[in-house]
Amino acid sequence: MMTIKKQPLTEKQKDVLEAFQEFTKTHDYSPTMRELKEVLKTNRAWKDKSISSIQACLRGMRAKGYIKTMSKSKKSRKLQLA
Numbered sequence: 001m002m003t004i005k006k007q008p009l010t011e012k013q014k015d016v017l018e019a020f021q022e023f024t025k026t027h028d029y030s031p032t033m034r035e036l037k038e039v040l041k042t043n044r045a046w047k048d049k050s051i052s053s054i055q056a057c058l059r060g061m062r063a064k065g066y067i068k069t070m071s072k073s074k075k076s077r078k079l080q081l082a
Contacts, residue, residue: 007064015043016057017066030070 009017019039023031031039033051040046040054061067 006066009061009064009066010057012045012053013057013061013064013066015040015046016054017061019043020067 016036019036020031023035023039033054036054037049037051040049058067062069
């Protein structure tokens with residue numbers, strides 16, 4: 001069986017992934033964008049960032065295979081770790 005190596009994450013994507021994992025571990029469900037922003041605001045680099053910055057990181061993480069969409073539903077909690 002061949003193992004596919006994922007592309008490396010940027011520093012900001014790593015921050016978002018860690019926040020995503022932290023929230024999911026604590027709450028047993030995926031965070032909304034606002035919940036991710038709340039977790040990230042303790043990180044100095046993310047203090048004044050917008051939700052669109054988080055969305056851009058999530059799109060990149062999805063493209064690199066780190067997270068995936070659970071369904072085509074319009075629910076805000078549709079992402080999970082890959």
